[in-house]
Amino acid sequence: xxxxxxxxxxxxxxxxxxxxxxxxxxxxxxxxxxxxxxxxxxxxxxxxxxxxxxxxxxxxxxxxxxxxxxxxxxxxxxxxxxxxxxxxxxxxxxxxxxxxxxxxxxxxxxxxxxxxxxxxxxxxxxxxxxxxxxxxxxxxxxxxxxxxxxxxxxxxxxxxxxxxxxxxxxxxxxxxxxxxxxxxxxxxxxxxxxxxxxxxxxxxxxxxxxxxxxxxxxxxxxxxxxxxxxxxxxxxxxxxxxxxxxxxxxxxxxxxxxxxxxxxxxxxxxxxxxxxxxxxxxxxxxxxxxxxxxxxxxxxxxxxxxxxxxxxxxxxxxxxxxxxxxxxxxxxxxxxxxxxxxxxxx
Numbered sequence: 001x002x003x004x005x006x007x008x009x010x011x012x013x014x015x016x017x018x019x020x021x022x023x024x025x026x027x028x029x030x031x032x033x034x035x036x037x038x039x040x041x042x043x044x045x046x047x048x049x050x051x052x053x054x055x056x057x058x059x060x061x062x063x064x065x066x067x068x069x070x071x072x073x074x075x076x077x078x079x080x081x082x083x084x085x086x087x088x089x090x091x092x093x094x095x096x097x098x099x100x101x102x103x104x105x106x107x108x109x110x111x112x113x114x115x116x117x118x119x120x121x122x123x124x125x126x127x128x129x130x131x132x133x134x135x136x137x138x139x140x141x142x143x144x145x146x147x148x149x150x151x152x153x154x155x156x157x158x159x160x161x162x163x164x165x166x167x168x169x170x171x172x173x174x175x176x177x178x179x180x181x182x183x184x185x186x187x188x189x190x191x192x193x194x195x196x197x198x199x200x201x202x203x204x205x206x207x208x209x210x211x212x213x214x215x216x217x218x219x220x221x222x223x224x225x226x227x228x229x230x231x232x233x234x235x236x237x238x239x240x241x242x243x244x245x246x247x248x249x250x251x252x253x254x255x256x257x258x259x260x261x262x263x264x265x266x267x268x269x270x271x272x273x274x275x276x277x278x279x280x281x282x283x284x285x286x287x288x289x290x291x292x293x294x295x296x297x298x299x300x301x302x303x304x305x306x307x308x309x310x311x312x313x314x315x316x317x318x319x320x321x322x323x324x325x326x327x328x329x330x331x332x333x334x335x336x337x338x339x340x341x342x343x344x345x346x
Contacts, residue, residue, distance in 0.1 A: 122259075
């Protein structure tokens with residue numbers, strides 16, 4: 001990808017810190033709007049799911065296409081769960097937490113366990129010395145070349161699109177999140193969160209199978225979960241894995257700079273922005289995670305200079321898949337091919 005695709009007028013060096021104060025006025029959610037956002041997401045999800053079931057029940061198999069919009073609204077439900085985890089949806093701690101926990105049963109995501117891991121991601125994103133919690137594993141060029149051939153092969157497989165966006169989401173949502181991996185020894189909360197969510201998922205699944213039958217349930221809900229999961233992983237990937245992202249060593253790392261320049265502005269078409277809860281305005285979200293997702297467009301409207309920072313389009317995001325290693329010399333993500341060229345003798 002051409003670096004010029006990201007070219008914007010450079011902000012002042014201290015701009016990232018200044019933006020923290022500017023964005024503080026957008027942090028207050030509107031209770032009525034949040035309630036409305038919840039209902040216009042839950043009801044269509046239920047309607048599309050029911051429509052897919054009626055189609056299967058009537059033997060009208062083309063009706064299974066309704067799993068696509070059902071998956072889109074399940075993804076949107078996850079974005080609401082995401083805001084609840086930041087305390088930015090209702091800004092009422094108990095209400096946010098219980099809303100997130102209930103949605104977590106549908107998204108197969110233990111809310112309190114995920115919230116802790118995601119908070120670690122926000123606190124360390126872009127820090128080369130704090131990788132490994134709640135993020136996509138990213139090696140530097142030097143680290144990759146220091147691995148034995150088996151380690152390089154494993155990393156290449158991990159980074160392959162089929163694994164990253166196909167097998168990976170299935171593994172993450174169906175299996176990995178059933179146990180508090182990474183937090184096994186971090187107290188009772190991760191265990192309570194995962195086990196309580198597992199129990200709730202089992203109860204809801206049993207009731208749904210009893211109501212609609214095993215085969216219809218699997219034909220509908222499994223694709224819905226897998227499609228929504230793949231889309232969610234794609235969004236998370238693109239929001240940090242772009243050429244001009246920001247990584248630095250702990251001694252140089254500063255939160256405002258890493259937040260503003262280490263996350264992208266994924267400039268999606270209007271409908272996709274709505275479905276994804278404006279999560280594409282990810283650099284603003286990382287800089288001020290207490291801003292409700294429905295207020296992020298206000299930020300870009302009032303401060304258009306933010307729109308060009310880390311901006312990538314839908315087409316440019318596809319090209320990001322080949323960027324897999326952090327080159328500390330150039331300060332960019334590079335492909336395996338580019339990394340190989342860099343170490344070849346002149």
